[in-house]
Amino acid sequence: MKKINELKMVFDSRSVNESFSRVAVSAFSSQLDMTVEELGDIKTVVSEAVTNCIVHAYKNTIGKIYITCSVFEEGIVRITVRDRGCGIEDVEKAREPLYTSVGGDRSGLGFSVMESFSDKLRVRSKVGVGTTVTIEKRICGKTK
Amino acid sequence: MPVTLKFRNGTLTAFIKGDIDHHTVPEIREMIDDCFVSTENAQTLVLDFSDVTFMDSSGVGLVMGRYRLASGKGKKLRVDNLSRRDYMIMKMSGIEKLAEINQRKEAVK
């Protein structure tokens, strides 16, 4: 795949940054001629991944969230969301629909939503080191 | 104000405005719950999503929580005017088996 453009951002794990980060990534990706639906998909997956860093990875502390968004000539967007937080002990279990370690008002649907609105989802995590979520989406665009 | 509340004929309707995410949910939840709890005549709580501009799975948590609150009081919950995407996300939770959820009539393109 041939990379044609890349965005990198680092920001604090404050919940006020949830809307900023999903809007920034979708605006950057929109250089690939996209439908409103596809832009919405990107906003949704970024929002899920970033919220997980804030709610789970850094819990009651503030850490840094690292996002890379790469755009490929073939019409693919790859988004990487990384944290240096607590890590996930059992990734398989965490990815199960409706599984949440927190309960209360979390629905446990974050990973399911990321999966259904993208084409590829990879989760790499190490307890005490952090988590990297990589999402790929093929853009069909308005010509579809 | 992210929520406007209207009470009529035993139904309390909460019109939610703007983005629903983990950052905005606490205020939305508080506004709805304060009014619902103090409106004892309300037999049904309706969450109206007409003016919701974005929602992620935090919105599912919000709806599930209001369902638990309402059903705990023997009352009903209904969700109206979900966008196509938000309707899809809601259905991932199976909430439609517990409460009525309705999609928005999208403008014909």
Ligand SMILES: Nc1ncnc2c1ncn2[C@@H]1O[C@H](COP(=O)(O)OP(=O)(O)O)[C@@H](O)[C@H]1O
């Ligand atoms: N970045 C992360 N760091 C640590 N744990 C995480 C991270 N992302 C997800 N998790 C774990 O995976 C679980 C499932 O995540 P998700 O599907 O988004 O549901 P929810 O956020 O509603 O709990 C979380 O409850 C949490 O235990």
Ligand SMILES: [Mg+2]
């Ligand atoms: Mg989540």
